[in-house]
Amino acid sequence: MRYWLMKSEPAGFSIDDFLAMPNQTTPWDGVRNYQARNFMRDQMKVGDQVFFYHSNCKEPGIVGLAEVSRAAYPDQTQFNPKSHYYDPKATPEKPRWVHVDVRCLQKTRLVSISELRSHPELARMRTLQQGNRLSITPVDPAEWRFICERLLGIKAARATAR
DNA sequence: GCCAACGTTGGC
DNA sequence: GCCAACGTTGGC
Numbered sequence: 001m002r003y004w005l006m007k008s009e010p011a012g013f014s015i016d017d018f019l020a021m022p023n024q025t026t027p028w029d030g031v032r033n034y035q036a037r038n039f040m041r042d043q044m045k046v047g048d049q050v051f052f053y054h055s056n057c058k059e060p061g062i063v064g065l066a067e068v069s070r071a072a073y074p075d076q077t078q079f080n081p082k083s084h085y086y087d088p089k090a091t092p093e094k095p096r097w098v099h100v101d102v103r104c105l106q107k108t109r110l111v112s113i114s115e116l117r118s119h120p121e122l123a124r125m126r127t128l129q130q131g132n133r134l135s136i137t138p139v140d141p142a143e144w145r146f147i148c149e150r151l152l153g154i155k156a157a158r159a160t161a162r
Numbered sequence: 163g164c165c166a167a168c169g170t171t172g173g174c
Numbered sequence: 175g176c177c178a179a180c181g182t183t184g185g186c
Binding site for chain 3: 007009055056057060113132133134135
């Protein structure tokens, strides 16, 4: 099992929107970056644990916990000419973009990016690196545990199991 | 709104 | 396959 951080702009899709989804589940569609796509396609498995992160907003940071609930499958928005995410080079026979489904497990307090940066234990976190723009980044198990247990006070049971 | 840091595009 | 121009991301 792996750990991830997934960014969303709350103006478009917030933690509250996430929780309001049927079964608290959303297709993570609209990703149009190859590295992020490859993470979903090649590495993300059902049960992988996810930090849900608000980006490009007043208070950027981690706001919830989620998990991968379905492995990668074709992103339907790429075939829809009316969609903002339409990709004329993609066909149902040869899809270019895939995504996973993600289920929200719980809202957490805001752990802001400045708080994350203040901990030397997290200095190497991928999402905190200068110039990082990836909307999906891997999280090291030690970083996951530190954030869950030390910052959120949540027993990261699944972090130690398996 | 600024702008640094990336990623993508397309001419050559 | 290079690389300049352009577009996007996202913290500040």
